[in-house]
Amino acid sequence: MSHQPIKAYKNLEFLNSPAARPIRILCEFEETRQRLLKHGVHNTIVFFGSARTKSSEVAKTMLADAHSAIGRGDADADALLHQAEIASRMSVYYESARELSSRLTAWSMERTGKHYVVSSGAGPGIMEAANRGASEVDSGRSVGLGISLPFEAGNNDYVTEELSFEFHYFFTRKYWFLYLAKALICFPGGFGTMDELFETLTLMQTGKIKKNLPIVLFGSDYWSKVINTEAMAEFGTISPGDVDLLHMSDSVDDAFAYLTAQMD
Numbered sequence: 001m002s003h004q005p006i007k008a009y010k011n012l013e014f015l016n017s018p019a020a021r022p023i024r025i026l027c028e029f030e031e032t033r034q035r036l037l038k039h040g041v042h043n044t045i046v047f048f049g050s051a052r053t054k055s056s057e058v059a060k061t062m063l064a065d066a067h068s069a070i071g072r073g074d075a076d077a078d079a080l081l082h083q084a085e086i087a088s089r090m091s092v093y094y095e096s097a098r099e100l101s102s103r104l105t106a107w108s109m110e111r112t113g114k115h116y117v118v119s120s121g122a123g124p125g126i127m128e129a130a131n132r133g134a135s136e137v138d139s140g141r142s143v144g145l146g147i148s149l150p151f152e153a154g155n156n157d158y159v160t161e162e163l164s165f166e167f168h169y170f171f172t173r174k175y176w177f178l179y180l181a182k183a184l185i186c187f188p189g190g191f192g193t194m195d196e197l198f199e200t201l202t203l204m205q206t207g208k209i210k211k212n213l214p215i216v217l218f219g220s221d222y223w224s225k226v227i228n229t230e231a232m233a234e235f236g237t238i239s240p241g242d243v244d245l246l247h248m249s250d251s252v253d254d255a256f257a258y259l260t261a262q263m264d
Contacts, residue, residue, distance in 0.1 A: 028172035032165055036143075036180070039162055044119035044143060044180045045104055045259070047097060048196050049126025049187030049218075050090075051152070055098075059084065059091040093187045093219055094129045100185065100218075100252045101133030105140040107260060114264065116182060121173075122146035122155035122164065126187045131158035145173050174199060183259050184215045188222040205242055214262035216255050220248045 014020055036042075054062065062084035069077035101118045108116040118134040120127040122144030134142035135158045144159030146166040155164050167173040178200060186197050203209040217223040229246065232238045249255040 025169060025172060028167055028169055029175070032172075032176050035162070035165075036176075039141075040115075041117050041141075041143060041163065042180060043114055043116045043182045045108075045116050045183045045185070045263075046177050046181045047101060047118065047120045047126060047130035047185050047187070048189060048193045049093065049097060049129075050189040050193060051121075051123045051125040051127060052190075053090045053094045053125040053129070053187070054087040055094045055129070056091045059087040062087050090188065094126065096218060096252050097126050097129035097185075097187050098133040098136075100255055101130040101142070102136050102140070103133075103252065103256050104259065105134040105137045105142070107256075109137065109140065116263065117141055117143055117163075119143035119145060119177065119181070120159075121177075121192075122159050122166075123152055124156060126189065128156040128158060131156055131160075134158070135160075145176055147173055178203070178209065181213060182211070182263055184213060185218055185255065185259070186215065186223075187218045194226075201242075201245060204245060205238070212262065214247065214259055215245060216247050216249050216258060218249050218255060220250050223248060 008014065015023065062080075066077065066081040066084040069080050074080075104116065105118055118130050119142065120130040122131070123146065127144075131142045131144055134140040141160040141163060142158070143163045144155045144165065146155040146159075146164070147170060148166055148168055155166065165176075174196065177196065184197075184200060186193060197215075200209070200213070200215065204213060217227070229238065229243045233240045233243050247258050249258065
């Protein structure tokens, strides 16, 4: 009896093996490229920030639940109130990211020349706010470059379906964040946001990124406490001019004006 062997590119056991890792990496480069080209995405405005940041609606619910727990005398009421107060304080950044994304999307769609599409990491928090803001513009689109993680359920509901991606490798995901990026907005975030921001700054400082790439740090109350570029320049670990790679902003109006003036 004749036997029809399976083709190598249909052999899932092989394709999921350590030996096929270079093939999987190449797929994350090329499939992403082809799909972005197909849907006319050539320039992006990237939003970074914490996945933990809550919307104002969620923060209000958390505060109400915490006060109810206090009224009942629940043992964890104080902890719930503390978490709700943090969520409430940070929700201003969610709403600012949402508004800024919406305004940038509308601005881009009104242009006759180069168009820009909002891009995020597709998760919750600031990422969700960016995709949500773009979706609230009529015919507005946004890219979601998700990453498979055991503690996240998948891409948020506001990412444009045909522009929704899921990566296995962080470094291929970072490549697609920056390769098409023409502007970057960093809202308060943790280790992941710091990693993305400082890798970008390193590539700019070393000349690996040669294009004009304006970077906004949104929220001076946060960023002035966690990053001190003036001190780095004072100690000589960066050049004085490197301080100017970052624009600090506390308002949607200021960030919008700065970014749109920087992008052609």
